[in-house]
Amino acid sequence: MFPATFEYHRAHSVKDALALLKRFGQDAKLLSGGHSLLPMMKLRLAQPAHLIDIGAVGELAQIAEEGGKVVIGAGVTHQQIADSALVRGKLQALAEAAAQIGDVQVRNRGTLGGSLAHADPAADYPAAVLALEGEVKLEGAQGTRTVKAQDFFVDLLTTAMNPDEILRQVSFSPIAVGTGCAYLKRPQPASGFALVGVAALVSLGRDGSCEKVRVGVTGLGSKAFRAAGVESALAGKKPEANAIAAAAAHAADGIDCLSDIHASADFRAELARVYTRRAIEKALERCAR
């Protein structure tokens, strides 16, 4: 399988990439690790006339702590995120999502920015980025802007990015004491993508009740989403089994669930409820530490 022909351009900096994007506009696609884009191109589902390779742009490949935030460059690979002591310590759900993507060969190439910009409805990262309330920094000809995770995923393979923009980095507030998070997934056995994946974050208040609850769900609908019904049902409650189960029961509320040969819509909805409960339980276990 060969991709259709294209013109190849190598960017050496974000500035370079933006200039090339401006020049080629809608006919261009950014190429980073290529593990979302190249499979689409080989199947001729995507046939961009110009590829702008940002794989060698060093300024996109850093994980850093800046101003109290953990900032992860778009070009950081899944394996780097999974292995990062900083991410494992302060954004555990994100490290868990990264570690469960594909296989080691895929994790060595695929990047955070590539996966988010592709917005596959069954990708792992979106659930974690939603639950951890990541902020996506986009840079374009008009300047930079920051988009909250819940506004970033618009629809199937569609994000809030404009065609002339590049995804620079995602920043997160690190997990505070008394807060726990987790990402759990049921993989589709052939592809490894999430039939359903759920990331949960819970903060316990001084009285031991759930002060803050954030739940991100992937694989269930046309885009990853925050399960607002679960969050509001558990907020303010004591983290007891009944309350957790009652809240998790809302995981698929209002979602038009995907259905295919791997899982019916009903089964996916049930998986979402079960994995939401388990992810909340796991996050709670980690609050205690």
Add this chain to the structure above:
Amino acid sequence: MQVKITVNGQPREDAVEPRMLLVHYLRDVAGLTGTHVGCETTLCGACTILMNGQAVKSCTMLAVQADGAKLTTIEGLAKNGQLHPLQEGFWEKHGLQCGFCTPGMIMAAVDLLSRNKNPSDEEIRHALEGNLCRCTGYQHIVEAVQYAAHKMR
């Protein structure tokens, strides 16, 4: 486009079409057919090679993306006629039958043993989850990797 790629220690310079996949570069340009084309969809792992020491699937990379990189293929493992311990392990422990998946299996296992010198059976299975074998049932592959890990310690 002109690319400079070091393959198994040999620097090369070649003109390639931008859409050429790395696996085809290795097989058709460099003439190294030990790297196999399997599923072509990033699932089977038959095309696994090392790029700068890390296992990657060469069917899901463009040759131009490897410009400046150091690649190792199955042909680069044996030194002075001596099999690499992993090659020897696959031989000794009957880690293959038809052999189609073997180069990719071995290259993925090289990546594992470079990171983890004393892997458990479970860790070996996890590290090889991106490589499919339809003959062995995997048990002998795990034993082959353990053989090599033991020998390399």
